[in-house]
Amino acid sequence: MSLPPFMLLRPRRLDEAVVRLADYGPEAMIVAGGTDVVPNLRAGLFSPRALVDIKGIGELGGIRFDPRSGLELGALTTLTAIAESSVVQEHYRVLAEAAGTVASPVLRNMGTLGGNLCLETRCLWYNQSTVWRKACGFCLKKDGTVCHVAPGGERCWAVWSGDTAAALMTLDAEIEIASPRGRRRMPLTEFYKNDGMDRIRLGRDEILSGVRVPARLAGYRGSYQKLRIRSAIDYPLAGVAVAMQLENGICRDVRLGLTAVNPAPLLVREVGELLRGQRFSPEAVEAAAHAVIRTGKPLKTSVSTPEYRRDMLRVFARRALTRLWSSNGGH
Amino acid sequence: MTAEPITLRVNGQHFEVTVPPNRLLLDVLREDLRLTGSKRGCDDSSCGCCTVLADGVPMLSCVMLAASYQDAEIATIEGVAENGRLHPLQEGFCVEGGAQCGFCTPGIILVAKALLERNPNPTRQEIAEALSGNLCRCTGYTQIYASVEHAIRKLQEAPVGSGKA
Numbered sequence: 436m437s438l439p440p441f442m443l444l445r446p447r448r449l450d451e452a453v454v455r456l457a458d459y460g461p462e463a464m465i466v467a468g469g470t471d472v473v474p475n476l477r478a479g480l481f482s483p484r485a486l487v488d489i490k491g492i493g494e495l496g497g498i499r500f501d502p503r504s505g506l507e508l509g510a511l512t513t514l515t516a517i518a519e520s521s522v523v524q525e526h527y528r529v530l531a532e533a534a535g536t537v538a539s540p541v542l543r544n545m546g547t548l549g550g551n552l553c554l555e556t557r558c559l560w561y562n563q564s565t566v567w568r569k570a571c572g573f574c575l576k577k578d579g580t581v582c583h584v585a586p587g588g589e590r591c592w593a594v595w596s597g598d599t600a601a602a603l604m605t606l607d608a609e610i611e612i613a614s615p616r617g618r619r620r621m622p623l624t625e626f627y628k629n630d631g632m633d634r635i636r637l638g639r640d641e642i643l644s645g646v647r648v649p650a651r652l653a654g655y656r657g658s659y660q661k662l663r664i665r666s667a668i669d670y671p672l673a674g675v676a677v678a679m680q681l682e683n684g685i686c687r688d689v690r691l692g693l694t695a696v697n698p699a700p701l702l703v704r705e706v707g708e709l710l711r712g713q714r715f716s717p718e719a720v721e722a723a724a725h726a727v728i729r730t731g732k733p734l735k736t737s738v739s740t741p742e743y744r745r746d747m748l749r750v751f752a753r754r755a756l757t758r759l760w761s762s763n764g765g766h
Numbered sequence: 767m768t769a770e771p772i773t774l775r776v777n778g779q780h781f782e783v784t785v786p787p788n789r790l791l792l793d794v795l796r797e798d799l800r801l802t803g804s805k806r807g808c809d810d811s812s813c814g815c816c817t818v819l820a821d822g823v824p825m826l827s828c829v830m831l832a833a834s835y836q837d838a839e840i841a842t843i844e845g846v847a848e849n850g851r852l853h854p855l856q857e858g859f860c861v862e863g864g865a866q867c868g869f870c871t872p873g874i875i876l877v878a879k880a881l882l883e884r885n886p887n888p889t890r891q892e893i894a895e896a897l898s899g900n901l902c903r904c905t906g907y908t909q910i911y912a913s914v915e916h917a918i919r920k921l922q923e924a925p926v927g928s929g930k931a
Contacts, residue, residue: 440767443787443833466831473790473829474811486787488834539899541817541824541877667898668812 438476442485449492449644453615457640459485465642466490467511468545470538471554479565480555480577495549495644498522505650510549510643514599515540517548527648529657529678533602536659539667549643552600552610552623556593556631556698557670558584558736576632584734592698593631594736596670600627600700601692602659605678606648612637613644620647627699634698655680655688656759660751662695662744671695672737673744675727675751679759686710686760691723691752696731696744703730706752715760724752772833776801777845785832792816792827795842803843803872807901814900817873818842824877843872846879854920855879855913864913866904874900878914887918 446452456463462484466472475481489495495511500522508517517523518535537543537551555562560574560583573579576591584592600623608623623646626635637643655678663669674694680687691706705726713719733744769786776799783798795801795818804827807815816828819841846853855875858864865871874897881888881896888896893914894907902910 437793438788438790440786440788442767443831445834466834469829469831469834470811470826473831476788477809486831488831490834491837539814540896541814541826541899542811544823545825545829668901 438473439479439482441476441483443488444485445488445491447491447493449494449613449642450615452487452489452492453613453640453642455485455487456642457615459483459487460639463487463639465553467547467550468513470542470546471550475555475562478563479568480561489642500526500653501650502653503650505653506646506648508548508646508648510547510552510645512548514538514543514546514548514551517599518543526653527606527657528655529602529605529659529676530599530648532657532659533598533661533674533676536661536671537598538670542668548599548646551597552603552626552646553635553637553643554595554597556591556634557596558591558593558631559738560584560736561593584736591631592734592736594695594733595627595634595697595699596695597700598659598661598671598674598694601674601694602657602676602678603646603648604692604700604702605657605676605690606652606655607690609647610643611645611647612641614638614641618644624702627701629697629699629701631698652678658755658759660755662739662747662751664739672739673731673733673747673751675748675755677752677755677759679756681760684714686713686715689756691727691756693727693731693748696733696748701730703727705730710756715757717757720753720756720760723756724749727752770833772836774799774832774836774840775838776840777842778839783832787831787833789832790828791818791830791832791835791840794832795827795840801842801844805869805872807869812901813870814873814877815870817876817900819876819880822880822883824873824880841876843875846875848926853879853926854917855882857920858913858916859910862913862916863909864905870900870902870904874902874910878917882914882918882921886921888914890915 464483496509499507514534514537524531561576575582657678660675661671662673676692679689689710691703694700706723731748733741769784771784774781805815807813811829818827820838
């Protein structure tokens with residue numbers, strides 16, 4: 436199936452790219468690796484007048500780590516580069532694990548961090564060809580008036596299905612956003628709206644240009660657990676990211692993030708309150724797992740049942756916390 | 767949307783084609799350049815049949831806009847044999863029965879080639895992980911892994927370009 440028509444712009448500098456985006460306004464879309472945008476174009480989900488290909492912008496690449504200032508990742512850094520980075524593996528384990536589970540090796544060679552943080556939301560009723568969507572009835576998010584997942588409501592429940600966002604949230608990451616007005620920074624947790632229709636706080640003339648992870652979280656133990664039907668290629672159906680700091684067996688700090696069950700990746704802040712200052716116990720882990728399944732709200736957005744995805748959240752929370760907390764190495 | 771001339775470097779050769787900006791690299795390769803080794807499988811970036819190398823890195827040509835890859839050196843399965851001599855990976859697929867219907871084979875050979883260039887002696891687990899995005903419905907993968915292992919042995923005996931047969 437061919438793609439709809441569009442103009443292709445290939446700016447070489449970030450300031451030029453944001454001006455191009457401003458020129459075309461809502462009729463422009465950003466493309467980098469293309470692994471999310473191109474299949475969605477093919478499915479008829481978007482019809483932009485201009486596609487702004489940012490791959491050629493050299494200043495958006497690279498991984499830099501400084502023990503004082505932390506980690507800086509350019510938005511065009513590929514998921515392969517993050518997963519294989521010795522700096523990320525050593526200091527920010529949860530991110531290396533999450534990046535290493537995205538899609539398949541070949542897709543990770545193309546897909547970028549910026550793209551993974553700005554993914555389109557996914558739903559059984561949305562990520563389908565025009566023919567499929569027409570035959571089954573268009574949905575609220577595209578061309579229709581009813582959400583087939585929750586027909587009584589007025590919200591779209593398409594699911595946030597990225598892997599790296601939840602991991603980066605457990606690491607207190609900040610994002611940098613460029614626009615014709617300059618640069619601004621925002622905690623990653625504030626970037627997501629938890630609305631399937633309108634997922635991120637990114638203006639039409641803005642580009643997510645980079646990610647910063649603070650130095651004080653370097654060395655946290657980390658684990659990312661992901662549910663999918665096949666162990667490669669598939670998007671997550673549920674995911675749990677944990678970063679934890681231990682001192683003599685006592686949990687000094689812990690953050691737990693969820694993905695692929697709500698319209699946004701979410702931190703379960705209660706887990707930190709429950710576990711900080713404690714020694715490992717199965718009861719403490721169970722209490723945290725309970726908090727996790729109170730936050731995760733899978734609905735019938737995929738062919739897997741919401742019950743199974745919810746159960747797996749509990750399993751993943753237990754598994755990750757136990758693995759990180761009750762052993763010396765953490766892995 | 768108007769067609770514009772673009773230049774692509776494929777298997778060491780320059781090609782000039784005039785294509786609209788929404789033209790996928792896979793379509794340019796197959797239809798404009800008649801390099802039909804790269805296959806359209808799922809058309810949904812899930813199967814790996816359309817894999818090509820861009821600057822030595824495996825990528826899916828069904829999600830690559832041709833005009834966006836004018837700066838890259840593209841390699842397809844047609845460029846893997848040198849001077850009429852099969853690459854040890856291709857030989858491995860013949861000897862070990864790594865190809866049945868053959869539809870996934872070009873993509874798999876290119877992923878394996880990139881793997882062996884980075885890691886000349888991968889374990890079977892590493893081979894399986896590298897190929898985990900390439901779907902094969904025929905072989906059950908065992909013969910594919912054996913084919914890659916055949917190439918590993920051959921390359922250790924006589925690296926490509928060493929002049930030895």
